[in-house]
Amino acid sequence: MTEKIIEVNGLKKSFNDIEAVKGIDFFVKKGQLFSFLGPNGAGKSTTIKILCTLLDKNDGDVFIDGFKLGNDDNEIRKHIGVVFQDSVLDDLLTVKENLMTRGKFYELTKEELNNKVDEVNKICELGEFINRPYGKLSGGQRRRADIARALINTPEILFLDEPTTGLDPKTKDSVWNMILKLQKEINMTIFLTTHYMEEASLSDYITIIDHGEVVAEGTPYALRDKYSKDKLRIKPKNTESLIDILDSNVLDYKEDNDVIVIYLNDTLEAIEIINKIKDVISSFEVIHGSMNDVFLNITGGELND
Numbered sequence: 174m175t176e177k178i179i180e181v182n183g184l185k186k187s188f189n190d191i192e193a194v195k196g197i198d199f200f201v202k203k204g205q206l207f208s209f210l211g212p213n214g215a216g217k218s219t220t221i222k223i224l225c226t227l228l229d230k231n232d233g234d235v236f237i238d239g240f241k242l243g244n245d246d247n248e249i250r251k252h253i254g255v256v257f258q259d260s261v262l263d264d265l266l267t268v269k270e271n272l273m274t275r276g277k278f279y280e281l282t283k284e285e286l287n288n289k290v291d292e293v294n295k296i297c298e299l300g301e302f303i304n305r306p307y308g309k310l311s312g313g314q315r316r317r318a319d320i321a322r323a324l325i326n327t328p329e330i331l332f333l334d335e336p337t338t339g340l341d342p343k344t345k346d347s348v349w350n351m352i353l354k355l356q357k358e359i360n361m362t363i364f365l366t367t368h369y370m371e372e373a374s375l376s377d378y379i380t381i382i383d384h385g386e387v388v389a390e391g392t393p394y395a396l397r398d399k400y401s402k403d404k405l406r407i408k409p410k411n412t413e414s415l416i417d418i419l420d421s422n423v424l425d426y427k428e429d430n431d432v433i434v435i436y437l438n439d440t441l442e443a444i445e446i447i448n449k450i451k452d453v454i455s456s457f458e459v460i461h462g463s464m465n466d467v468f469l470n471i472t473g474g475e476l477n478d
């Protein structure tokens with residue numbers, strides 16, 4: 174069995190009378206890309222801050238890479254890398270100077286430090302902007318530099334809180350490819366929060382929380398299978414006859430301008446339906462349920478950001 178690198182049991186945290194996290198359980202296996210999802214205010218940031226030793230818990234047990242949170246926090250800090258939305262890099266220093274400063278914190282020798290900076294430079298493809306002041310970089314370059322900083326101590330687990338928020342689509346892709354590379358090539362465990370469902374669907378396992386409780390978990394495939402429906406999108410040749418057939422077969426559908434969308438119980442049901450309506454349609458397509466559908470069905474809320 175693959176090792177559980179993060180294990181959370183009965184975790185609770187309140188802020189005065191607000192119960193932000195209400196006794197959650199979950200685990201992450203070593204080498205996984207794990208997405209922790211939920212609407213605004215669900216308790217994601219509170220949980221991630223507790224796991225990263227930045228916030229005290231009220232109750233529950235957390236083990237990170239075999240170390241117990243609350244007892245071995247210094248050890249935990251050595252084994253994790255953390256990138257939050259607000260950067261901690263110094264605007265006035267170059268990226269390289271920032272990385273060197275961070276490396277000294279881990280008491281690396283000069284040679285180890287130089288090697289490490291070269292290594293993260295390659296992984297994060299910092300290129301010539303490594304010698305530019307952090308404050309003068311673009312959003313995407315900053316995010317790469319933030320991740321480079323988090324890699325200086327060769328972490329086992331990288332925590333990324335909404336790593337691509339605010340980036341344009343192309344930059345988002347390049348940051349995302351870097352994250353996938355870390356997982357695939359270095360076997361790093363990635364713990365990610367995101368509001369972009371297409372990103373979450375690339376992860377190995379997803380846990381969704383809402384109002385401080387775990388409301389669903391599984392692989393993207395299993396969640397789609399359980400919480401979203403495939404649809405059959407039809408272009409009618411004869412709308413009236415088509416609707417007659419759909420009504421007489423008690424099928425669940427909606428009219429959407431000049432197309433008709435039929436909700437399927439499973440993908441194969443499409444074959445049976447197409448056979449019944451093939452003479453009155455001009456084209457069709459089967460659309461698979463998306464992670465967006467899953468998220469909306471589970472949280473019943475709007476997709477934020």
Ligand SMILES: Nc1ncnc2c1ncn2[C@@H]1O[C@H](COP(=O)(O)OP(=O)(O)OP(=O)(O)O)[C@@H](O)[C@H]1O
Pocket residue numbers: 188191192193211212213214215216217218219220
């Ligand atoms: N320091 C704090 N003091 C008081 N209440 C807090 C504090 N931090 C979080 N909360 C509350 O705890 C709940 C969970 O917040 P949290 O930031 O963990 O949610 P989130 O899932 O990360 O949301 P978002 O997607 O908006 O970042 C919210 O009701 C929030 O207002």
